[in-house]
Amino acid sequence: xxxxxxxxxxxxxxxxxxxxxxxxxxxxxxxxxxxxxxxxxxxxxxxxxxxxxxxxxxxxxxxxxxxxxxxxxxxxxxxxxxxxxxxxxxxxxxxxxxxxxxxxxxxxxxxxxxxxxxxxxxxxxxxxxxxxxxxxxxxxxxxxxxxxxxxxxxxxxxxxxxxxxxxxxxxxxxxxxxxxxxxxxxxxxxxxxxxxxxxxxxxxxxxxxxxxxxxxxxxxxxxxxxxxxxxxxxxxxxxxxxxxxxxxxxxxxxxxxxxxxxxxxxxxxxxxxxxxxxxxxxxxxxxxxxxxxxxxxxxxxxxxxxxxxxxxxxxxxxxxxxxxxxxxxxxxxxxxxxxxxxxxxxxxxxxxxxxxxxxxxxxxxxxxxxxxxxxxxxxxxxxxxxxxxxxxxxxxxxxxxxxxxxxxxxxxxxxxxxxxxxxxxxxxxx
Amino acid sequence: xxxxxxxxxxxxxxxxxxxxxxxxxxxxxxxxxxxxxxxxxxxxxxxxxxxxxxxxxxxxxxxxxxxxxxxxxxxxxxxxxxxxxxxxxxxxxxxxxxxxxxxxxxxxxxxxxxxxxxxxxxxxxxxxxxxxxxxxxxxxxxxxxxxxxxxxxxxxxxxxxxxxxxxxxxxxxxxxxxxxxxxxxxxxxxxxxxxxxxxxxxxxxxxxxxxxxxxxxxxxxxxxxxxxxxxxxxxxxxxxxxxxxxxxxxxxxxxxxxxxxxxxxxxxxxxxxxxxxxxxxxxxxxxxxxxxxxxxxxxxxxxxxxxxxxxxxxxxxxxxxxxxxxxxxxxxxxxxxxxxxxxxxxxxxxxxxxxxxxxxxxxxxxxxxxxxxxxxxxxxxxxxxxxxxxxxxxxxxxxxxxxxxxxxxxxxxxxxxxxxxxxxxxxxxx
Numbered sequence: 119x120x121x122x123x124x125x126x127x128x129x130x131x132x133x134x135x136x137x138x139x140x141x142x143x144x145x146x147x148x149x150x151x152x153x154x155x156x157x158x159x160x161x162x163x164x165x166x167x168x169x170x171x172x173x174x175x176x177x178x179x180x181x182x183x184x185x186x187x188x189x190x191x192x193x194x195x196x197x198x199x200x201x202x203x204x205x206x207x208x209x210x211x212x213x214x215x216x217x218x219x220x221x222x223x224x225x226x227x228x229x230x231x232x233x234x235x236x237x238x239x240x241x242x243x244x245x246x247x248x249x250x251x252x253x254x255x256x257x258x259x260x261x262x263x264x265x266x267x268x269x270x271x272x273x274x275x276x277x278x279x280x281x282x283x284x285x286x287x288x289x290x291x292x293x294x295x296x297x298x299x300x301x302x303x304x305x306x307x308x309x310x311x312x313x314x315x316x317x318x319x320x321x322x323x324x325x326x327x328x329x330x331x332x333x334x335x336x337x338x339x340x341x342x343x344x345x346x347x348x349x350x351x352x353x354x355x356x357x358x359x360x361x362x363x364x365x366x367x368x369x370x371x372x373x374x375x376x377x378x379x380x381x382x383x384x385x386x387x388x389x390x391x392x393x394x395x396x397x398x399x400x401x402x403x404x405x406x407x408x409x410x411x412x413x414x415x416x417x418x419x420x421x422x423x424x425x426x427x428x429x430x431x432x433x434x435x436x437x438x439x440x441x442x443x444x445x446x447x448x449x450x451x452x453x454x455x456x457x458x459x460x461x462x463x464x465x466x467x468x469x470x471x472x473x474x475x476x477x478x479x480x481x482x483x484x485x486x487x488x489x490x491x492x493x494x495x496x497x498x499x500x501x502x503x504x505x506x507x508x509x510x511x512x513x514x515x516x517x518x519x520x521x522x523x524x525x526x527x528x529x530x531x532x533x534x535x536x537x538x539x540x541x542x543x544x545x546x547x548x
Numbered sequence: 549x550x551x552x553x554x555x556x557x558x559x560x561x562x563x564x565x566x567x568x569x570x571x572x573x574x575x576x577x578x579x580x581x582x583x584x585x586x587x588x589x590x591x592x593x594x595x596x597x598x599x600x601x602x603x604x605x606x607x608x609x610x611x612x613x614x615x616x617x618x619x620x621x622x623x624x625x626x627x628x629x630x631x632x633x634x635x636x637x638x639x640x641x642x643x644x645x646x647x648x649x650x651x652x653x654x655x656x657x658x659x660x661x662x663x664x665x666x667x668x669x670x671x672x673x674x675x676x677x678x679x680x681x682x683x684x685x686x687x688x689x690x691x692x693x694x695x696x697x698x699x700x701x702x703x704x705x706x707x708x709x710x711x712x713x714x715x716x717x718x719x720x721x722x723x724x725x726x727x728x729x730x731x732x733x734x735x736x737x738x739x740x741x742x743x744x745x746x747x748x749x750x751x752x753x754x755x756x757x758x759x760x761x762x763x764x765x766x767x768x769x770x771x772x773x774x775x776x777x778x779x780x781x782x783x784x785x786x787x788x789x790x791x792x793x794x795x796x797x798x799x800x801x802x803x804x805x806x807x808x809x810x811x812x813x814x815x816x817x818x819x820x821x822x823x824x825x826x827x828x829x830x831x832x833x834x835x836x837x838x839x840x841x842x843x844x845x846x847x848x849x850x851x852x853x854x855x856x857x858x859x860x861x862x863x864x865x866x867x868x869x870x871x872x873x874x875x876x877x878x879x880x881x882x883x884x885x886x887x888x889x890x891x892x893x894x895x896x897x898x899x900x901x902x903x904x905x906x907x908x909x910x911x912x913x914x915x916x917x918x919x920x921x922x923x924x925x926x927x928x929x930x931x932x933x934x935x936x937x938x939x940x941x942x943x944x945x946x947x948x949x950x951x952x953x954x955x956x957x958x959x960x961x962x963x964x965x966x967x968x969x970x971x972x973x974x975x976x977x978x
Binding site: 154156172173177179181182191249260263264303305526528 | 584586607609611612621625675694734958
């Protein structure tokens, strides 16, 4: 092995990217592997899912972000295991030796053991899921326009969102805006404003990580957008016909799942203790037990924080951890000590429809229009941080102001779409 | 049936849209059916295929274009036949009665009877094909970066474009620019500039519909971009390994087909004479024989023109025909006569890479940079005509100037991508 140490980073999300950026230009070789070719700005996925943004506006090819960092190599590939004793990452029949390893593979949707719901209720964790949801939503209105059957129309125009955290709240608000505003003039036989959006949360309030007052505000704001909020009862079943919520059955052709995430693979790969969601229990310096050169960061890491809780799986946390671990590695190479990781929680935020948001900055609360502008600025700041072209931001603001319709495409195999559409256009007197 | 006449238009491409626009606001009911939900600006598809534009920048939801035309209804559905005697369009088990019918269903890729090539060499006629090509192109570079096998690397970095018309010329130039400019800094183990682009044309020159001098210029300009041009020999076979061109076999993992189109269905639906490509032989007023209330327009129509030729399958022609037929219908309803359709050929244009174009305006020829700017303005004019937001144009110009990378996404099922990628990253001394 050459004299320069090699850091292998698995995962090009917020955590992996932050680590790679800090190591760029340093005297270390960095290999960044991801099974996709792009870095994704996940917080805005719900806008792709509701046809407000195109995928290309929130994702950037990973390798081009590092094209001028000569010590950073990016590979598109899938890691299948880790050989800890021999310090190697495994990928199919191939191996990659490392001096330091950062596992930043993130989380995927969890159906709490009901994996058969996966085909019926899409999660929202990557671009493909977002565009599949988008297609489902847009097709629902198209199919309803074609339909002669009132019961079928009703099913098609019912949208159930499961999970009252930020993902569910943001999806519910955005779907309500889609039906009540963006699409409202475009149909002749249905009225898109007849669409029902039902948001289901098992606990007794929305946005459980936020203060109670903001939970209450969020509920009222969603209801003013026409969203029906169901609290205190979990979803007990999902079928092709609809969703069972306690005693209530809602016929629905569209179910979106934002109720849980889990971490796959790492427990198998490392054989280290993990929590119920699969997150690895890391040391104070984010390394795994007995291997101070292997780190787990981001959504995949279980880090005690606060009053018996853990560091939340949000973008700012992953970024802090990525930066910390990169610093830790540089210190280790230089022989200096690093203090334990200390998470600095800036706050939480969530949007409600197109014009409102709730923000909790460690007790300082903001809500409504002002909060939404703050949210907008925060995201622009984030996007600048990801070196997104200035134009993306201009376009984003522009499209928000003028309700760009361009992202409302149904694409994909025609046979998938055609079989889903009932072309039932009868003659009728007008 | 109500007193107001009903015009059914099948197909929301340039022809169908032009007809619908002319009939919007008139005293007639218009029903516009398309199997997709969007109108597509096909001339720029090659830029989606080479990751310069996102789909949403060249496609708009059809129904939102007509949202304020109360006499126009848009349905997403698939027509399966026509009952001419009873004046009905058939769609599965459903029927739609019409007073006038405009068939504007366009053309699809033709492999000249070698349909088994379809899975190996994608055409470029809709968004799904364009994004599939894009994925293929980007994955090729990713797989080459991962590969340990020189022969495999060579195959992956060979790109064969079949067909020397505008589609092939534009694709070849754009792929060359992708490898030699856009991606050139982004890889560490391969040099994207090693990519070979081979453009194959069976006849003795590129752009057969253009003057010879522009054909010659195009060849030189492509060669200066590094494209290898093969004239005078058709492709005789395409396999997973590559392409057979006469005696020459080129190992290639990437084959794009731009060599032919055909018209499906209409001959079966109408039982009227069609040419070898399936285009219906229409009357001077673009109606079909014996049914002066049924019209075929656009790529689907065979209209004699010029010296034994036919009206070309290009956007301006389809638009003229759409407008003409709408006028013909209004005249028929008013009892006035319409002169025969007369095609006014403005000219041909094609781009070569990012900075050059060739334009033939009925003998007045333009080439190079100036032609490219002219082409840009013409497309902006077209886009304005389609009521694209001003921002699309600003963005388009911006991205051209600054080589936006945002559209370079590989999406779709991970299992499709993962199986295609050989994650072979070996330790190696640097």
